[in-house]
Amino acid sequence: MKRKMVRVLLYSFLILLAVICLLPFLIMLVSATQSNADLSRGFTLLPGTWAAKNYQTLTERIPFWTYVKNSLLSTIPNVILTAYFGTMAAFGFEKYQFRGKKALYTVTMLMMVIPAQISLIGLYRIFASMKLLNTLWTLILPGISNVLTVYWMRGNIYQVIDNSLLEAARIDGCSDMQMFHRVVLSLCKTGVMTISIMNFVAVWNDYINAVTYITSNKKSTLSVGIAMLNNFDNIDLGAVYMGVALSTFVILAFYLVFNSQILGGVTEGSVKG
Amino acid sequence: MTRKKVNFGILFVTPFLLGLLVFRLLPFLYTFVISFTNWNLMMGEKSFTGLDNYKRLLSDKNFYIALRNTVKIWAMNIVPRLGIALLCAVLFAQCRLRGKSFFKMVFYFPNLVNSATVAVLAAMIMGWQSGVVNRFLMQIGILEEPVYWLGQASSAQGIVAFVTWWMWFGYSAIMFTTGILNVPASYIEAAIVDGANAWQRFWRITFPLIRPTIAYVFLTTLIGGLQNFEIPRVITDGLGAPDKSLLTMVMQMHTIAFKSMQYGYGSAFAMGIFVVTAVFAAFSYRMINKKEE
Numbered sequence: 001m002k003r004k005m006v007r008v009l010l011y012s013f014l015i016l017l018a019v020i021c022l023l024p025f026l027i028m029l030v031s032a033t034q035s036n037a038d039l040s041r042g043f044t045l046l047p048g049t050w051a052a053k054n055y056q057t058l059t060e061r062i063p064f065w066t067y068v069k070n071s072l073l074s075t076i077p078n079v080i081l082t083a084y085f086g087t088m089a090a091f092g093f094e095k096y097q098f099r100g101k102k103a104l105y106t107v108t109m110l111m112m113v114i115p116a117q118i119s120l121i122g123l124y125r126i127f128a129s130m131k132l133l134n135t136l137w138t139l140i141l142p143g144i145s146n147v148l149t150v151y152w153m154r155g156n157i158y159q160v161i162d163n164s165l166l167e168a169a170r171i172d173g174c175s176d177m178q179m180f181h182r183v184v185l186s187l188c189k190t191g192v193m194t195i196s197i198m199n200f201v202a203v204w205n206d207y208i209n210a211v212t213y214i215t216s217n218k219k220s221t222l223s224v225g226i227a228m229l230n231n232f233d234n235i236d237l238g239a240v241y242m243g244v245a246l247s248t249f250v251i252l253a254f255y256l257v258f259n260s261q262i263l264g265g266v267t268e269g270s271v272k273g
Numbered sequence: 274m275t276r277k278k279v280n281f282g283i284l285f286v287t288p289f290l291l292g293l294l295v296f297r298l299l300p301f302l303y304t305f306v307i308s309f310t311n312w313n314l315m316m317g318e319k320s321f322t323g324l325d326n327y328k329r330l331l332s333d334k335n336f337y338i339a340l341r342n343t344v345k346i347w348a349m350n351i352v353p354r355l356g357i358a359l360l361c362a363v364l365f366a367q368c369r370l371r372g373k374s375f376f377k378m379v380f381y382f383p384n385l386v387n388s389a390t391v392a393v394l395a396a397m398i399m400g401w402q403s404g405v406v407n408r409f410l411m412q413i414g415i416l417e418e419p420v421y422w423l424g425q426a427s428s429a430q431g432i433v434a435f436v437t438w439w440m441w442f443g444y445s446a447i448m449f450t451t452g453i454l455n456v457p458a459s460y461i462e463a464a465i466v467d468g469a470n471a472w473q474r475f476w477r478i479t480f481p482l483i484r485p486t487i488a489y490v491f492l493t494t495l496i497g498g499l500q501n502f503e504i505p506r507v508i509t510d511g512l513g514a515p516d517k518s519l520l521t522m523v524m525q526m527h528t529i530a531f532k533s534m535q536y537g538y539g540s541a542f543a544m545g546i547f548v549v550t551a552v553f554a555a556f557s558y559r560m561i562n563k564k565e566e
Contacts, residue, residue, distance in 0.1 A: 010364060010368065010370065011370070013360075013364075014361070014364065014370070014372075014376050017357070017361070017376075017380060017442075018375075018376060018379045018380070020439065021379050021380055021382060021383055021439070021443070022379060022382075024394055024395075024398060024439075027398060027405050028394055028397075031397070031405070039403055040402070040403045040408075041408070042408060042411075042412040043405055043408040043409040043412055085288045085289050085292065086289065088285045088286075088288065088289070089285060089286045089288070089289035089290070091285055092281070092282045092283070092284070092285030092286040093282075093286060095282075096281060096282025096283075096285065097282065098282040098283050101282070104286065104290060107298075108290075108293060111293060111297045111298065113496075113554075114297070114301055114547070115496060115497075115499075115500050115547075115550060116297070117500045117502065117523050117526075117543075117546070118301065118304065118543045118544070118546060118547045118550075119297065119300035119301040119303075119304050119543070120300075120304075120526075120527070120530070120543065121303075121304050121307060121526075121530045121536055121539050121540050121543060122299065122300035122301060122302070122303030122304035122305075122307065122540070123296065123300035123303075124530075124531075125303060125307070125536065126295070126299060126300055126303065141292075141296065142292070142296040143292075144288060144289060144291070144292030144293075144296070145289065145292035145293040145295070145296040145297050147293070147297075150289060176281035176284075176285075177281075180285065201385055204387065205385075205386075205387035205388065206387075207387065207388055207389050207502075207503045207506075207507075208502055208503065208523075208527075211506075212527070212531060222387070223387040223388070223389040223390065224389065226387070226389050226390050226393055227389040227392065227393065227506075227507040229393050230392070230393045230396055230507055230508065230510065231510060237397070237403055240393065240397060241397065243393075244390050244393050244394045244397070247386075247387070247390045248386050248390060251385050251386055251387070252382075254385075255378075255382065255385055259378055262381070262385070263377060263378065263381060263447060266381070266444060266447050266448065267447060267448075267450075267451045
């Protein structure tokens with residue numbers, strides 16, 4: 001009897017937390033279908049009939065799909081760049097000996113300790129002198145220097161790639177470059193995939209870099225575009241909810257497809273941390 | 274063969290290291306250098322002014338206000354975050370419950386939605402005249418007049434702290450779950466045989482063994498929390514209103530550098546944030562290690 005009570009209590013706790021997590025999204029969904037008149041009356045969870053109108057208002061006021069396009073055009077190249085050069089560096093650090101390796105790796109790990117926000121002004125001026133401000137390159141190129149990916153892939157390569165395998169490949173006449181492409185990238189596919197999905201979410205959600213380096217509205221990414229919705233409250237409430245809902249849908253779709261990799265990626269990070 | 278190995282190792286790490294140099298190391302050093310100048314886009318000429326910016330920083334009221342707000346908002350969410358995450362983790366790892374993967378997935382979802390979207394949604398829900406919370410409370414008769422939640426210092430900070438908790442407790446819970454799952458089951462079984470109850474099992478076995486995970490999560494949230502920017506920035510459009518209660522350190526640095534275009538002083542402000550972060554991190558790192566002995 002006491003056991004049963006405890007179980008009921010535990011489930012109620014978890015369900016309460018789940019409701020807290022999901023309720024804001026439910027409110028968002030319902031409100032996105034309501035008119036301004038509905039949204040200034042008493043609160044109701046019954047859907048309204050204004051979804052299409054809200055969508056129309058939203059797309060008249062902000063170029064929503066342009067933001068999505070810009071986000072995709074910056075996130076995908078960044079993630080590919082990170083995966084390729086990050087894995088390559090991890091391979092170099094893990095399987096080769098060269099002078100200064102330890103020192104270089106230590107410096108690399110130290111860079112993880114300095115929050116990127118601190119260097120924002122310096123990087124802004126560097127982009128300015130490279131004439132890259134207001135281009136998506138400012139969001140793509142830093143992918144080359146993703147320290148966490150190198151750290152993560154180094155662990156992955158250590159676990160997956162046996163030295164004897166590399167020896168065998170070399171005896172079969174594989175060059176080092178071929179070894180990287182055919183052995184490392186193909187055997188570590190799962191690891192590369194997981195870290196890339198994590199990187200995708202991080203870059204997709206970036207706000208501070210996009211809002212700093214990109215000032216033209218046409219080049220803005222989704223997170224910056226959505227943030228601007230906050231400035232026209234009280235006018236088109238339903239449209240704001242619609243924008244927030246669409247932005248959430250995009251990442252929800254991604255989550256439903258990749259949830260095992262995403263939750264697995266968080267978990268693997270904690271094993272090493 | 275050995276010689277060939279040497280060359281390729283360097284070749285493989287070079288693109289990454291060059292990237293690290295250009296996008297991480299140089300920007301940091303450059304910011305440091307700029308902090309000793311009066312570089313200001315409005316005035317043109319720039320020259321070295323020694324420690325002037327740092328003197329100004331030390332007497333800048335906004336720096337201390339921002340520091341206090343940032344720490345306060347972090348402190349308000351870290352306790353419930355670690356507490357609830359630990360409880361969830363124990364349930365996920367050590368109890369036979371149905372729907373664990375569903376709960377994990379739901380708890381983690383708020384972390385995936387970008388902060389800007391979350392901030393806009395929070396501002397809408399907590400809004401004044403047409404906010405959902407006010408409309409609901411007025412409907413059921415608790416409120417007569419709508420309350421301007423985001424217009425009062427304490428409730429505005431509370432909202433930001435709550436939203437941060439909401440976005441991050443699931444992440445911490447999943448980290449802790451793995452930490453607990455790595456504790457050998459035989460330890461727990463032995464304790465059960467010895468007649469330890471759930472409370473004792475947690476404090477005597479599980480907690481000491483997942484200490485490193487807790488320390489890791491604590492330190493990373495501290496460092497991350499001190500860089501708090503997105504949510505207050507989007508909610509207040511960079512103003513930090515009401516009464517500067519949502520003014521955070523990174524937000525103030527951003528405003529100085531990119532709204533007032535004072536690169537010199539902004540950089541000194543950034544270095545101030547860096548020092549504060551380093552001091553806090555070192556201090557809590559020592560505390561964590563001391564207790565372990």
